[in-house]
Amino acid sequence: MDATPPGPRLLERDLETAAATRALDALCGSRRTGGVVVYRGEAGVGKTALLTRIADAARTRCTVHVARSGESTTHQPFHLVRHLLGPALGSATPRAAYGPALDVAGPALGLTAPGARPADPQGVRDALDTLLAELARERIAAQDGPGPLVLLADDAHWADGESLTWLASLAPRLAALPVLLVVAHRPEELADASREAAGNLAALARSARLHVTLQSLTQEATGDLVRGVLGDRADDVFCREVWAVTTGNPYEAVELLAKCSARGLAPTQDAAPVLRAFGTTARGGGIVARLGELDPDCNRLAWAAAVLGTDITFASAARLAGLPPERATRCVELLREARILAPDGGPGGPRPAAFGEVLDPSEPLDFQHPLVGTAVYRSVPPATRTALHGQAAWSLTRRGHGPAAISRHLLEVHPDDDHEAVRLLRAAAAEHLAVGAPEAARRCLERALREPPSVVDRAQVLYELGCACLLSSPATTVEHLRAALQLPGLTEQLRIDATLRLAQALAHGNQMRDAARCVADTAAVTPAGTQQLRLLAARFMYESFLAEEDDGLTRSEQLVLLADALPGADNAERALLTLRAFDAMLRGEPADHVADLCDRVLVDGRLAPGLGWTDTEWGFEIPALLGITLAYIDRLHDAEGLFTDALRTFELGGWSGAHLAFAHILCGAVERRRGRLVEAEAYLREGLRLAERVGGRVTVQWDALCLLIDTLLARGHVDEAHRLADDHGFCAPYPDALILPDARSVRGRLLLALGRAKEARAELESTAASTTIRGRYNVQWAPWAYDLADLIAEEDPVRAATLLADARHWAGVIGTRSAVGESLRRAAASAPPQRARALLTEAVRKLADSPAAYEEAAARLDLAEATTDPDQARRALTLAETCGADGLAERARTLLGAV
Structure with a gap:
């Protein structure tokens, strides 16, 4: 491939186009190396022209x-x-080949169509990763196909947050895919962008194989541009003045010429002296002045197009402007002549219109440059702009568009005590949640609150707003749900649901005590029945999750009285039986009981309907x-069946x-209990990776x-293990939640293995006090007694013997x-040698x-060492x-070499 892609030469962009050429060569080479290229520069500096050149060069070998x-x-x-992806995937045949990711x-x-439940945003991003990889693979695999993928994203400073977050998360992995992503954005717009958008663009830049800031044209290049447009008769003084007026900005120079x-x-x-007056028309107030020179109908059509924003058609703009087709057609011609609208809806050049001809209703309209669209939109009088957004919303409603499409305009309309607007915004929020966009849902619901909703609806909107924020901001969820619970308007069912969601948010924020207190207070004023049992089950659950509990013995006694006699007739009883069984396991009660x-919880050996992993009434915790x-009662086959079902359910449902x-x-916990340590490590490393994507020191990260x-x-x-613990801060202070298995016992064992006996003893004594006062004696969940006995055997043999007994x-x-x-x-x-041999046998x-193969291996090795039995x-x-117990295996080899 030539160093310069085909087409008209871009002035002073040889290095940038050559870099793009190298990226395309790597993409189309034998190794199919993808990656990211980022171009940044001020408005009008030529980013779009550069991307157009790259697209033209890529189309000969790639899918663009x-x-x-x-x-x-x-x-x-x-x-x-x-x-970027919709058209390719929408035309894919057969689409079934994309499997669950497309679902x-x-x-x-x-x-x-969106589902009835909120989608997990991370799951949607992971599914997009899978779809892109599969699409790229198809393009490469197809014989005489269109080749590897090139994705070009222009004006990314205005990209929606969901797309930008996905691209930023995808960027580090693109080098391993036959996909080239080229992004262009304006750095000056980042001051007004959200912190998240700025962070995502910065992440794209860090992952880029090339990150270039486009500079304005030099005086010499501006002269070449002038003479290329006006001919060689343009003299040096005129060219120099064009450069001075436009500061070398290509867009402004072209507009001036x-x-x-x-x-x-x-x-x-x-x-030359009149150029400065002309130069002011290229942007901002000059564009507005140019528009003002046209008649009022042209202004109305331009304003309508600016309000519609993207995917504008002649019919939609004319309808919003209130102009008949013949008059709207003439206005489009005038706006194109004035370089407000782009010719023919794009850069292909003007198309002369015959006398009396009316444009096709579906003909696309676009502004000459994004700068023009911005200037026109900002020039619309505020009252007129609001009215146009309102008209656009109701027009879309009448034409059968969904609430999500309508909400963009409703967000710009002034609050007016309009209950229909509240309804549409709430419906739009539900649609946004269903596609994995909780931030968009939050914006709609916050706008609905300002409308405002009726007194009855306000509590429900606050409830929905709290639910929308649950994944992104548990603290905000707590605020909104508490406000909802203080207002009238919630049904009894919603009141219970809001309380349980509030407790869940508090628990996610590591406020386990507050979560338990929240559901306990509501249970106390709820009539006896299924709803009260739901609340009681939640109370017992959050109390059992506490790392330290004031009166765990009393809670355990209450569970015994409440649950032991239950037959498991419904899900409320099954939830209580589950909590009772978990508590009994921790307390060391007989495994048979x-x-x-x-x-009694299982129905024909399976989870009862309504108690599944993604069912919302009881939650995945049960x-x-x-x-x-x-x-922990050695029913590993049953546990494995439940957990593999969880894995499959979450993966298919896109819960990532x-x-x-x-x-x-x-x-991983099941494999660890079985002694399949290599498999356990693989599961747990993946669990830790996924947990770290959630952010913060959440309980699930501690578990992993x-x-x-x-x-x-x-x-x-x-x-x-030591490096992992140090890198992740696996030490006190521990979270307020119970960790699987006991965290201090594991920390103590690590310190023992490192020879840090004093610190190990402090950890083990601490867990001894904590578990004993709560009556938790399961020596497999918290095996502190064994390690503490080993540690103090020489110093205090009597206590060591008591601990082991x-x-x-x-x-x-x-x-x-x-x-x-x-x-x-x-x-x-x-024990003494003879007694030790008997115990080990x-x-x-x-x-x-x-099923405990690792423990069996350790016991056999101990017996072999005690008896020198090869x-x-x-x-x-x-x-x-x-x-996969490498330490035990090495000990065994050493022993075999000695006997």
């Missing part, structure tokens, strides 16, 4: 999609993405707690945030860290083979009949290698 944002599209969610992202792209040509001005030294409680409980992260963590560190320690990778007692109460076997193994460490027998050592080695 071009989209441009505008001021009016900033608050239209996924507008830029729809224009998730289809509504955002306008290809499928067009004015000179229209006035028949000779491009000589004598004409815990299993009976769990079985099935999660059920699965965790089953995992904390829910999917937790599903991976739960699957705790289990991953525990797994790495079991594998013998102490240094790696108590641990064996509670393991016996629990009664699972894994708990009993591990307690025997750990007790053998401080029994431990191996118990653990061999349990057969046990070989079996321990084989099992350790199968588990």
Whole structure:
């Protein structure tokens, strides 16, 4: 490919076009290397011309999609993405090849109808990633096909937040895809942009293989431009004055030269003094003055086009301006002659109109340059602008457009106590949530509150606003839901739902005590029945999630009285039985009784309808707690079935945030309990990655860290566990929420492995006090007693023996083979040799009949070391290698080499 793409030469853009050429060569080369190219520059400096040149060069070898944002599209969610990907995916055959990703992202792209439930924004972005990758793969795989993808996004400073967030998250991965993304934006617009938009554009720049700021033309290049338009008769003084007037801005120079040509001005030294007067017409007030020279109908049509913003047709502009087709056609011609509107709706040149001809209703209209559209829109008198937005909204309503399309105009209309506007804005918010755009929903609902809604509707709007903010801002959710609960207008069902959502938001904000108190207070004034049971279940759940609890024993006793006799006849009873089973597991009650409680929750071995992972009435916490409980009573097959179902459900539903992260963590917990440590580590690393995308130190991130560190320690990778803990701050202060498994026990074990005995003891003593005062004696969830006994065995052998005896007692109460076997193994460490061999023999027998393969490997190795039995050592080695327990395997090899 030549260094300069085909077409007219762009003045002083050789380096920029050459860089684009290199990017295209890499994209079309054998390695198909994609990436990001970012051009920035002030308005009129030639970004669009450069992107047009790149598009023309790319079309000979690539599939090119071009989209441009505008001021009016900033608050239209996924507008830029729809224009970049929508046409290609909409025409794909068969679309079924895109699978679940199209189901998730289809509504955002306008290809499928939105669902009834809010979509997870991160899930939509992940689905867009999948669709783009599949689209790129198809383009490469097709023989004699159109080639790799080139996406060009112009005026990205005006891009909608949803699209820009996706592009910024996608950018670092584009080098591995046959996709080139070229972005152009104005840096001066970022001062007025949101912090999120500025951050996303900065992220795109950081990921770019090329990030160039376009400069104004030099005096010499401006002279070349002048002579290219007006001919060689343009003298040096005239050319220098054009450069001085326009400061080398290509757009302003072209507009100035067009004015000179229209006035028949000779491009000589004598004409130079009048150039400054002409130059003021190129932007801002000059454009408005140019428009003012035309008749009022032309002003009305231009104003209507500016209000419509994008995808303007002749019919829509004429209708909004209130002009008959014949008169509107003449106005379009005049506006094109005045270089307000672009010729023929684009850069292709003017098309002469025959006398009396009326333009086709579908003919597109566009402004000569985004600068012109901005200037015209800002020149519309405020009252007129508001009226035009209102007329546009009602016109779209009459023509059957949906609330989301109408809301863009309603957001610009002054509040007027219009209850129909409130209804439409609420419906638009629901549509925005359904496509994964909660920020757009928030804007609509905040605008609805200013209308204002009726007294009855106000509480419901506040409730909807709180729900819309739940994923993005739990603190804002708390504010709105508390306000809603203080007003009349909520039905009893909505009052309960608002309370539960409020508690959920408080819990997400690590205010677990407030969450528990919130639902407890509402339960106290709610009549007996299903709704009160929902509230009580939530209260018990949040109280059980507390890391420290004032009176956990009383709460456990209340759960016993409330739930033990329930048959599990409905979901309220099943939720309470789940919480009772989880509490009983933590307290170390017999596994058989815990299993009976769990079985009453399940219906034919499955979750009951309404208690599924994505059902909103009870939330995903109930099935999660059920699965965790089953995992800790050695019902790993049942737990695995629940958790793989969670993984599949969240993935198919496009839930890619904390829910999917937790599903991976739960699957990792099952693999860790089984002793499949390599598989557990893979699940947990993915869970941690997903949890970190949520942002902040949320509880799910602590869960992932705790289990991953525990797994790495079991594998013998102490240094790696140490780095992970230090990098993520896995130490006190711990969150106010319960961590899976006990965080202090895991931290204590890590410190022991690092030889930091004093710090380890402090952690283990702390968890001993915390769990004992709450009556939680499950030695598998919180195995602090074993490690503390090992630590103090020489210093205080009596207490060490007592700790081990108590641990064996509670393991016996629990009664699972894994708990009993591990307690025997750990007790053998401080027993006399003959007694130790007997304990280890029994431990191996118990653990061999349990699902705990890692613990069995450790027991066999301990027995081999106690008896110097090479057969046990070989079996321990084989099992350790199968588990991925590298530390145990190395010990076994060393032992085999010595016997």
